Amino acid sequence: MKRQRVAVLGATGSIGSSALDVIARHPQQLSASVLAAGRNVDALVALCVQHRPAHAVIADPALYGALCEALRAAGLSTHAHAGDDALCALVAGDACDSVVAAIVGAAGLDSTLAAARAGKRLLLANKESLVMAGDLVMAAARQAGACILPIDSEHNALFQCLPDGRVSAGVERLVLTASGGPFRGRDRASLASITPAQAVAHPKWSMGPKISVDSATLMNKGLEVIEAHHLFGLGNDRIGVVVHPQSLVHALVEYTDGSTLAQLGLPDMRTALAVGFAWPARIPSGVPPLDLIAHGRLDFEEPDMDTFACLRLARQALDAGGSAPTVLNAANEVAVSAFLQGRIAFLSIPAIVESALAALPPAEIASLEAAREADAQARHHATQALPRHARA
Numbered sequence: 001m002k003r004q005r006v007a008v009l010g011a012t013g014s015i016g017s018s019a020l021d022v023i024a025r026h027p028q029q030l031s032a033s034v035l036a037a038g039r040n041v042d043a044l045v046a047l048c049v050q051h052r053p054a055h056a057v058i059a060d061p062a063l064y065g066a067l068c069e070a071l072r073a074a075g076l077s078t079h080a081h082a083g084d085d086a087l088c089a090l091v092a093g094d095a096c097d098s099v100v101a102a103i104v105g106a107a108g109l110d111s112t113l114a115a116a117r118a119g120k121r122l123l124l125a126n127k128e129s130l131v132m133a134g135d136l137v138m139a140a141a142r143q144a145g146a147c148i149l150p151i152d153s154e155h156n157a158l159f160q161c162l163p164d165g166r167v168s169a170g171v172e173r174l175v176l177t178a179s180g181g182p183f184r185g186r187d188r189a190s191l192a193s194i195t196p197a198q199a200v201a202h203p204k205w206s207m208g209p210k211i212s213v214d215s216a217t218l219m220n221k222g223l224e225v226i227e228a229h230h231l232f233g234l235g236n237d238r239i240g241v242v243v244h245p246q247s248l249v250h251a252l253v254e255y256t257d258g259s260t261l262a263q264l265g266l267p268d269m270r271t272a273l274a275v276g277f278a279w280p281a282r283i284p285s286g287v288p289p290l291d292l293i294a295h296g297r298l299d300f301e302e303p304d305m306d307t308f309a310c311l312r313l314a315r316q317a318l319d320a321g322g323s324a325p326t327v328l329n330a331a332n333e334v335a336v337s338a339f340l341q342g343r344i345a346f347l348s349i350p351a352i353v354e355s356a357l358a359a360l361p362p363a364e365i366a367s368l369e370a371a372r373e374a375d376a377q378a379r380h381h382a383t384q385a386l387p388r389h390a391r392a
């Protein structure tokens with residue numbers, strides 16, 4: 001494996017920290033050359049002290065001075081940058097060979113696209129960019145010869161279960177597993193009073209707050225169905241979802257001859273990241289092997305799409321096509337953020353997403369501008385709806 005200089009976008013987050021853990025285990029083969037974060041200068045500089053990147057980027061331009069000052073105070077020669085344009089230029093330029101796209105939400109779209117257009121090895125965790133503008137991201141990667149390595153446990157598992165990581169003749173269906181989140185088995189009425197703290201307490205995975213809420217509503221699985229559609233090119237009807245509470249089987253590929261291949265492992269994103277860095281080789285990730293005897297059993301059940309309407313809404317948006325998935329994603333981001341701030345109830349999340357989808361008919365997404373426009377309209381619609389859903 002040639003030494004890879006890696007840009008870690010979203011370095012201060014959950015995926016970012018897992019990526020840096022794997023990188024630090026392989027100093028001969030991997031180095032963190034660019035670290036980027038949203039607003040937390042102290043956390044970013046602490047990572048710079050540890051990983052000595054050539055470049056550090058803070059998203060908020062107002063924090064540029066604070067970043068320069070903190071890097072200097074720490075005695076580092078790391079170059080400071082601020083803003084999305086600077087980030088995209090670094091991602092596309094000579095500062096890195098591969099990019100871990102782990103910014104949360106639509107904010108990650110530009111840098112994901114920049115990496116795809118520059119033909120970089122793209123370890124793609126930012127599923128929202130595929131939901132928002134999947135055709136554009138995939139076309140850019142194809143044109144530039146960028147290799148996309150999915151960093152979502154389910155999609156990474158599918159990638160591992162498919163020859164060359166692609167769907168070819170003989171593949172019947174892809175199946176994503178879902179843990180079911182913290183409220184599996186509950187009825188709708190009991191979800192009315194869920195608090196943000198309860199929603200982010202995921203039973204199996206330790207993740208950032210937004211994706212944790214998405215897991216609790218099952219929107220995460222809906223976004224993942226759309227993500228799988230773009231990554232592997234199959235339609236809604238050939239992408240199944242089964243609930244698997246132990247989160248040890250991450251996904252399955254059904255072949256036409258009756259064979260089903262599954263990928264298993266502990267719920268720890270370092271495995272997917274190690275695959276992303278090294279594929280087709282394998283490198284240690286720090287994740288211990290799976291002890292099947294200790295775990296004892298694997299259970300599977302049907303998802304409850306009536307109680308958890310977000311999965312149904314996501315599938316509807318995929319069928320509707322055009323801007324519908326973009327609208328779904330943007331309205332969900334607004335609603336989840338308001339829920340995390342304690343402004344709306346848990347069940348208002350699907351209600352706001354459903355109302356945005358109903359109000360904004362699907363338009364064609366032929367350009368980045370069209371995707372941004374659909375995203376902005378849905379954010380506006382969802383923001384307007386918040387007062388009607390305000391918690392007493």
Ligand code: NAD
Pocket residue numbers: 009010011012013014015016036037038039040059101102103104105107125126127128151152153205206207208209210211269
């Ligand atoms: P997180 O909240 O822990 O981290 C988010 C990171 O993005 C932080 O470093 C933050 O500083 C940065 N960020 C936020 N807004 C930004 C902006 N406007 N510009 C630049 N940087 C910004 O989130 P996470 O759990 O690590 O998830 C990151 C992405 O990976 C999400 O798209 C999520 O869906 C996906 N993902 C995460 C997991 C997981 O296990 N955590 C699994 C699969 C996929």
Ligand code: MG
Pocket residue numbers: 152153154224
């Ligand atoms: Mg996942």
